[in-house]
């Protein structure tokens with residue numbers, strides 16, 4: 001094979017049943033077609049037959065992939081994408097920041113694929129070319145943060161071992177005095193990076209995620225449950241090889257330009273998404289409050305939950321993902337008069353957590369009031385409300401749960417209690433009322449342990465609604481499941497014209513993702529623009545880099561790929577094709593694994609009726625509903641037009657054979673498509 005640049009040309013394949021490690025060497029043509037990350041992962045789901053409807057997502061035959069791309073390594077804003085068949089029986093391509101992706105490249109791998117199931121808890125120790133399957137019984141049952149700290153000290157490169165073994169007595173006094181003790185052993189300058197699951201993943205809670213650095217998560221669609229089903233606690237990577245680039249000088253000059261641009265981004269460097277967060281309620285009227293019954297508060301005093309407010313009460317320090325100069329991440333120490341929460345080390349929270357396990361759980365109002373009433377509390381009360389949402393963020397992160405799906409799930413149950421459909425007798429005696437963090441703490445423990453009612457709730461929002469609808473003989477309970485493609489809606493509503501468009505959530509290829517792109521095109525009905533936006537975001541998840549930095553990468557992205565790979569003719573059109581291939585494959589994947597005869601009726605139309613039926617009750621967009629309350633316009637006019645623009649059939653949204661041929665993937669997915677056309 002010709003020498004590759006940017007990529008290493010090697011993907012490790014670990015079979016936990018057979019306890020073997022083999023190496024896959026994809027042809028350069030495959031890298032050009034899919035780059036890496038999400039698109040490459042989608043390709044392997046087809047190549048390895050994971051589209052088989054009989055293949056159990058939580059069985060040993062499922063394929064869990066940790067995938068990076070050609071610029072991952074020396075480029076800033078690095079991420080990794082986890083691709084698998086989700087426990088929800090949907091396409092999972094979930095990205096994660098931190099340093100793990102770059103470290104994997106430095107170890108000499110473009111990805112790790114895991115199949116099979118270990119007979120006991122294990123972790124993978126990746127030290128450059130060597131991959132060992134090691135016993136993980138000592139960390140099984142522990143939260144992600146503690147597990148990470150323990151496992152980091154067990155996979156040490158020669159450098160750390162050397163530093164760790166040297167004693168002060170081995171050095172002359174001057175050198176010994178200069179050597180900071182924190183550089184020793186576990187505290188060496190560079191250590192392995194870890195992606196781990198907590199007890200939520202071990203117990204296969206469907207919406208379990210995979211976490212690195214305590215709170216950076218491949219958050220959505222349940223890769224953690226798949227990892228737990230394989231008895232795989234963690235992957236620990238230490239790489240010392242570097243990143244082989246075709247044109248190092250140009251690449252590093254481009255990196256320097258991106259980092260300089262990022263340093264001028266005052267807004268993002270201040271508080272990241274937390275800088276807007278709950279304040280968006282008063283501008284966009286699209287923030288989740290009490291299971292989306294409200295999207296803004298009537299009284300703007302609630303908006304004290306801001307980046308600066310969090311900074312004053314709890315921020316410890318700034319951190320960032322690899323090479324990022326935006327550093328939008330903040331570990332916090334929770335301050336509260338409630339001993340349950342006080343002193344907990346947590347994460348910011350960011351916009352999504354502020355919404356999904358903050359506003360959506362009724363944490364921000366005073367007890368006995370609702371979001372339509374005046375705020376009667378003090379600044380101290382607001383600080384306690386912040387503590388609740390930071391603590392609930394921690395509970396999700398440490399157990400490795402997606403707080404977007406988790407927040408929808410808890411809010412659904414709270415609304416069912418509010419409306420009298422269920423009560424504490426249906427919840428093992430837990431009185432799950434708006435704003436009650438102790439009740440949330442109790443029920444989350446049950447969900448994580450899959451104990452009692454927690455076992456039902458562990459299958460996520462849609463299945464929770466189905467369970468109670470059947471139990472109570474009340475099909476209308478499904479109306480309160482805030483899910484599209486059976487997965488929870490993120491903290492952006494579709495009724496306000498200022499935020500997401502409903503068709504975005506219906507068409508995005510990763511169920512109900514808020515980072516799908518193309519918003520402007522969806523709003524204006526310019527389907528070509530909408531699709532171009534979706535394609536470029538999918539390609540970003542294949543490179544893989546952070547979408548928050550997309551503005552700083554714009555104009556540099558193609559040149560970076562060229563400098564990394566040496567593909568001098570690589571173009572924006574090629575980026576579009578990468579995204580279009582991923583969209584076609586993931587659409588076919590979901591249609592096939594679900595064996596959908598009429599995908600629109602059976603799947604696409606299962607969105608929250610609240611979008612069309614419940615006008616926004618407060619705020620600048622008071623009275624707004626999605627598509628003027630006419631779902632037929634969305635599903636019978638806009639959706640077929642979008643599908644047609646993609647080269648998919650207008651009735652079912654199936655990519656045609658002609659389209660697959662144009663995309664160069666008819667050999668990969670043509671046979672599957674033929675079954676559904």
Ligand code: SF4
Nearest residue numbers: 077320321324328546
């Ligand atoms: S912007 Fe934030 S999430 Fe993105 S790479 Fe930088 S630190 Fe990570």
